[in-house]
Amino acid sequence: MQFKTLAIHSHQHPDPVTGAVINPIYQTSTFAQEDAGVHKGWDYSRCGNPTVDTLAAVLADLEGGKHGYCFSSGVGALVTMCNALFKPGDHLLIGDDVYGGTFRYTTKVLSKYGIEPKFIDMTDPQNVEKAIRPNTRMVYMESPTNPLLKLVDIAAIAKIAQKHNIPTCVDNTFASPYLQNPIEMGVDIVLHSTTKYIGGHSDVVGGALILKDDTYNEVMRFHRNTIGANPDPFNSWLTLRGLKTLGLRMDAHCASALELARFLEAHDGVETVFYPGLPSHPQHALASKQMRAGGGMISIRIKGGEAEARKFLKSVNVFTLAESLGGVESLIEHPATMTHLSVDPKVRQEIGITDNLIRLSVGIEDVADLKADLEQALKAVSSTAKAAAV
Ligand SMILES: Cc1ncc(COP(=O)(O)O)c(C=O)c1O
Known part of the structure; x- marks a missing residue:
């Protein structure tokens, strides 16, 4: 299916019980269990909720990824990903023209835990190759950048990072999955502030991570559950509604x-x-x-x-x-x-x-x-x- 069809129909089907055409808002914090530990796939809404999971699955489809996770904000997605992937002593290569909040988190918070962000001009992929160190744990790109609208050659940088076995992440907020799909270019993780084009109506704050394959899936799921930067069902439903157009x-x-x-x-x-x-x-x-x-x-x-x-x-x-x-x-x-x-x-x-x-x-x-x-x-x-x- 093409993008505009997928945005409306992927994981969104009439409800078999009521016939409701639009996915319901499962506004619940918890789920009844038939027996201790026996349930229908959801036990507590911080760890998963049908409305939130539908949004995550649609976003994964639109980005061409295998797994999706939704968060209470784009920054919530960033923090969860960094918690999941970094340990003290790690080095992060990051574009020098990223969103101010990304700059603030990496320089003022991540660095407190012994993770060193190094900001470089990624418009020349060779700058990435030259800056890689044995402890480099991630290459983080934004393209187009905020606010100077510089681009980075995503495929070229992903290739360099792959050669060194380093995971890559692209903040795809400015382009949206409609204009650019970094996973097709070899990137491992796509980050979105769904607050922006995906929600599209300036009425909801949210974020998402889309994973190319299973490599980081378990660690991301564990940290999503552990950190708790999850969105609520109503916000996810509003985002899903915006996403259709x-x-x-x-x-x-x-x-x-x-x-x-x-x-x-x-x-x-x-x-x-x-x-x-x-x-x-x-x-x-x-x-x-x-x-x-x-x-x-x-x-x-x-x-x-x-x-x-x-x-x-x-x-x-x-x-x-x-x-x-x-x-x-x-x-x-x-x-x-x-x-x-x-x-x-x-x-x-x-x-x-x-x-x-x-x-x-x-x-x-x-x-x-x-x-x-x-x-x-x-x-x-x-x-x-x-x-x-x-
Ligand atoms: C490119 C980009 N990434 C991430 C974020 C953070 O998203 P949020 O405000 O949803 O936390 C923003 C917010 O402006 C942004 O512009």
Whole structure:
């Protein structure tokens, strides 16, 4: 079955007892047992729940993996995976432009337990080969990255890691399983913040891990049960409902983002546009190879500095100034003071999260309204700059 069919029908069938077309919400913490230890496959909802497990199974199908696990957030998925795979003394190779919360967890928490994260520019796979040490326990990638929309050659890096017997993980949140499937490229584990495109409606926080095969299945199941960062059935049901339209929504996000990226690139109030779907993106060829389209996220450097960026953020009307991304509504944010505030200011400058950088999550509103909104906000910035110069 094709993606859009699978998203609706995989593991989702009319209920044989009632005929209900939609999977029920099993809002229960526990399950009756026929005899001590004899049950129908579920005993306690931290360790498994039919609604949560359906979401996990659909996600595994959509990513081409064998097992799926759902969590209370993307960070919950990350923490559980790290607990499952690392021991003191291990070394983690991680991209230098990852989500701020991933940066915070690995530098401020994981490092307390003797696990050393090493941040490297993975746009050149050779940097990964050179940085591998005998104690390297994982190569962790994000592609496209948040917020600079850099890509890494997932297949090339997975091949290098495999040669050294090191597991790989890709945070596939920005692309979603509709645009990119890292497991097909040789990756062992896919991580999602389902809060974003998968849920798609900015009404639920969640995360997921998808495993290629059985290798890490038992250890992941054990840690999922032991750590308890599990989602509740209602959140999982909402995510499952959102997931049914992922393909349709991504088509709309991608078409509008491409149109807006072209518009912004041609505008003289904008210094740089970062969008993998634009031929001017330095890794456009790689994007065409490993992604089905450019995605719904755009970052720009506005002409000027923080003052101009702040003016722009205050001037938009259809875009909402808010963290997060991937919902039907367009959002806009300032990474340096919002999503990436926890990144050391020196590191922020080094990797390019400048004070004039703005990140847009393009929603599925009418693109003409989105374009008009950006146009009037850019005009407001240039009129303020002109007035200041007089
Ligand atoms: C790329 C990426 N990965 C992971 C996360 C963490 O997900 P959550 O907020 O669901 O914990 C985020 C959140 O913004 C993200 O953007």
